[in-house]
Amino acid sequence: MSHEVTLPFLGEDASDIATVSQWLVQEGDTVEEGDDLVEMTTDKAAFNVPCPVAGTVVEILALEGEEVKAGGLLCILQ
Secondary structure, three states, rough: OOOEOOOOOOOOOOEEEEEEEOOOOOOEEEEEOOEEEEEEOOOEEEEEEEEOOOOEEEEHHHHOOOOOEEOOEEEEEE
16 A cells, blocks of 8 residues: 655744755665655755655655645655
8 A cells, every 4th residue: 555745734834835855765765654754945944754654665756956835745655
């Protein structure tokens, strides 16, 4: 079963858009729940998006340097 990883809502005072700074995993990597997947930045902060479930990174959908809206797809796990 696949799991879509999305950019979480960033909070009331935050922008709803973040930029992919750096992927910390590659397609084919095995990850555990809580592992950091990707580093994101906004105009105010940098943060990592943790893995919501254990699995394998099947496809990275947001490339480094790309802007993603809150709720937008980052990658797919299986």
